[in-house]
Structures are given as C-alpha cells and as structure tokens.
Amino acid sequence: MVCASEGGHLAIINSYVEAQILKELFAKYPEHEISARHKNLAHVGFYDWGERGVWSTIHGQSLREAxxxxxxxxxxxxxxxxEYCGGMFRDALLDDIWCYHTAPFICEKKPESLFHYNYDNN
Ligand SMILES: [Ca+2]
Ligand SMILES: [Ca+2]
Known part of the structure; x- marks a missing residue:
C-alpha cells in the first residue's frame, strides 16, 4: 500500500542485474536501522496467490517469465x-515468507511516474 501510494508497486525482479541493484539498495540499510521483525529479508512483488506453490509476480507473470x-x-x-508472500534475502536470493510478518520492503516505479502515473501503463 505504501508503494502504491507513491505511484509504484512492490519491486518485481526482472533480471539478475536488477536483483544486484536491489541487493545494493538493501545493503544501505543495516540490520540495526531496521525495526521490523525480519531484518535480512525484504518483501518484494511476488506471491503464491492460490496458496498451492505456484508463484507469480503481482502483475501475473511466472517468475521465469518475469x-x-x-x-x-x-x-x-x-x-x-x-508462507505465501515473496521475499528477498540480502544476497538477492528469494524466499517464501508470511505475508503479515513485518519486514523491510522495496518498491519500484517508472521514472515518468515521478510526474504522473497511469495504471494502464504499469
Ligand atoms: Ca523490475
Ligand atoms: Ca521460506
């Protein structure tokens, strides 16, 4: 909800390079600065919607497609x-975690959304 309120969405990792960028971003926030339950795991934009072990991004792609x-x-x-929500450890590898456990979270948004955003284009 915080991501959406800022015109974005939870980060969807689309490549190894993007994963490394998120890893670098996460590294800027050391454990002692994080008050959430999880300090080495961040919520990102994928989940197990049917709760059957089929993982997709919040935009509906499989992780492979993403x-x-x-x-x-x-x-x-x-x-x-x-554990039906998607998480990313500090080393950028993925984990399934409880949706309601507090953890850092990473948002992404398109540069043009800094000025305006249109959900049709996301
Ligand atoms: Ca992305
Ligand atoms: Ca897990």
Missing part, C-alpha cells in the same frame, strides 16, 4: 505452512 527465479537454498519451503 526474468528472475533464483531461490535461496531449500526455498520455497513453506516452512510454517502459510
């Missing part, structure tokens, strides 16, 4: 039966 599906070792594990 361009990045590098899960961390052993993930997604649905560890506590309820």
């Amino acid at each position: 361009g990045y599906e590098s899960w961390a070792k052993g993930q997604p594990d649905n560890a506590t039966d309820g």
Whole structure:
C-alpha cells in the first residue's frame, strides 16, 4: 500500500542485474536501522496467490517469465505452512515468507511516474 501510494508497486525482479541493484539498495540499510521483525529479508512483488506453490509476480507473470527465479537454498519451503508472500534475502536470493510478518520492503516505479502515473501503463 505504501508503494502504491507513491505511484509504484512492490519491486518485481526482472533480471539478475536488477536483483544486484536491489541487493545494493538493501545493503544501505543495516540490520540495526531496521525495526521490523525480519531484518535480512525484504518483501518484494511476488506471491503464491492460490496458496498451492505456484508463484507469480503481482502483475501475473511466472517468475521465469518475469526474468528472475533464483531461490535461496531449500526455498520455497513453506516452512510454517502459510508462507505465501515473496521475499528477498540480502544476497538477492528469494524466499517464501508470511505475508503479515513485518519486514523491510522495496518498491519500484517508472521514472515518468515521478510526474504522473497511469495504471494502464504499469
Ligand atoms: Ca523490475
Ligand atoms: Ca521460506
């Protein structure tokens, strides 16, 4: 909701290069500056909408179609039966996490949205 209020959306990782950019961004916020429950895991824009282990971006593409599906070792594990939201560790590898666990989050938006935005173009 915060991302949307700023004219963007949770970051969708479309390439290894974009993942590295998010990794660098995350590195600017050390653990001690983060008050959320998770400090080394950020919410990003993918989820398991049907809760059946089929992961897609918030825009409906599969992770492969989006361009990045590098899960961390052993993930997604649905560890506590309820990990239906997408997360990214500090090393840019993906994890499935509880949607309501507080964690840092990363937004993205198009440069032109700095002036105006149109949902039809997103
Ligand atoms: Ca992106
Ligand atoms: Ca997990």
